[in-house]
Amino acid sequence: MRGFRRYSTYRAATLAGVFTNSVFGVIIAYTYIALWDVRPSLGGYDIDQAVTFAWIAQALIAPVAIFGGFVVDELAERVRTGAAAIDLHRPVSLLGLRLAEDLGRGAYHLISRGVIPTLLGALLFDLVWPDTLGTAALAALSIVMAIVVSFGLRYLLGLLAYWIIDIQGPQWIVVLSQIFFSGMMLPLVVFPAWLRTIADLLPFRCMIQIPIDVFLSDSTGTAVAPLLAVQLVWIVILLTAGAALTQIAVRKVVVQGG
């Protein structure tokens, strides 16, 4: 709840973000239309599904923090200033606290920067919606899991600051991978086979490609269970690693500043 309120305070910033997501939604939708016009059913999508992909991907950018930031910068900043010492005294786990905060942030970004551009997209284009409530619920679950995967990555990255202080290098590598291998740049279904194989081995597709495939599953006939399983496996891996690393960080941390 605190995370939700913290981000909902900045309304102008939110509106600006909604506007930008919508502009990009329009541009990218037209590029996909041009592509699928020439190659209908490319990658198993039809034109409407591809356009839906463009809009839902825009809607997910902020909730799953494709461009990074949030938890990462804060953890790193607190290491640099020494505030990290206080975090380690708190009666709740650092991971649990940050996760709760980030879910609040994600929920806010989903409602504001996710729902509004999608509605606008629905006004301008023919979007494909889930046929049944069951699929809609699974898509919602998949989106929540996408936010948790994204949190897991950002938390690990932030924890790195306990060891190397300046995490800009690794941070950029993760952001670049997130942009390219999540499906945000282009749906992974149009990737050449070798690149698709690489993308499938990485956690980034949990953030955009998988939730959208679940969203579209009624009309594309994609099996949902394996997709959700992939997300769950990555959540377990990332959060377990996060918890273990937190333990090590507590033991070895050298608090900066005074």
Added chain:
Amino acid sequence: MVDAARGFVVIAGAWVRAALTYRTSFVIMVLVQVVITFLDFAAILIMFSHLDAFGGFTLPQIALLFAMSGFALGAADLLVGNSEALGRRIRDGSFDQMLVRPVAPIVQVAADRFAIRRVGRIAQALGVLTWALLSVSIDWTVGRVVVLVGAMLCGSVIFCAVFVMGGAFQVFAGDAAEVSNAFTYGGNTLTQYPLTIYPTELVKGVTFIVPLAFVNWYPGLYVLGIDDPFGLPSWFQFASPIAAVVFVVAAATFWRIAVRHYRSTGS
């Protein structure tokens, strides 16, 4: 004007020296910029693995449009891209300090925290441009060379004006940096593709309202020797300088109004 240029060079120079002090960091940041901006082209390459032509244009032709737009945005981003941060400066009160210093506020806004790493985008665009020029078939004339070089300069000026307008807008709208992103990075994304893939209204919008089509589309058509698919007047293909001048005047006016209307947050 000379004073403004000198002020810019002095302030920006200090930031360049600061950036170059940590050489490894600097090299990495430039490489990151090159890679991140190249990802857009990688997406186009992947699209072309399924197509022979996109919106009626071949890959080398699109590469030329892509590079012209990328260069223009890159140059503008390097020179005045920091105007995006005006919202933050207004919030923390540091814009007040700029207003009392003896250098024009626009120069300070642009030059403060001057980020030389942004040459990465320009380098990437020039790389794609080189490839495009080597692989595209153009019947080169002096006119085409002049239009190409002129468009890259005018395009940079047009994007500079967009950045400045975005900064000025934040005086009224508060922390709305992302609105200008829609026109700068959004405009760049839009013009990376041939405008034939968009509806006519959108093409008219980027011709008559925000003249982004003059960055690469109209001059690009002339350089490539393609008739305007929308049938707009052919003199548009030489009109980039006019569009640039008109838009700069509009941006300067808007900036002046914004600075005059500025109320400090008082912090």
